[in-house]
Amino acid sequence: MTPRVTEVTFTPATAVCQRGGLLGWAAARLDVGLVIDGIAVRRTRAGHVALSFPARRDRRGRRHFVVRPVDDRARKDLEEQILGQLRRQGRVAS
Numbered sequence: 001m002t003p004r005v006t007e008v009t010f011t012p013a014t015a016v017c018q019r020g021g022l023l024g025w026a027a028a029r030l031d032v033g034l035v036i037d038g039i040a041v042r043r044t045r046a047g048h049v050a051l052s053f054p055a056r057r058d059r060r061g062r063r064h065f066v067v068r069p070v071d072d073r074a075r076k077d078l079e080e081q082i083l084g085q086l087r088r089q090g091r092v093a094s
Helices: 015-019 072-088
Strands: 005-012 022-030 035-043 049-052 055-057 063-065
Touching (some): 005 072, 035 072, 049 072
Antiparallel strands (some): 022 035, 035 049
């Protein structure tokens, strides 16, 4: 069971970052009483909009996710919900 996204807020990236593919950052409020903040909204080289969940790097450069979907199905469901709301808000194009 994937939590339902009840609200999405968006902060646009600077024009310089947008030229590199970073559109901005999203925060998603979930129906289980959590907010996932710091979700990067990016445009891929192929032109698709994708999400990157927040992570940190340790001293050795290894990435550790702060929060992430448990599997590909959960990732696709969350992406669909978050990107769907951003599209309805006019924040990202299809």
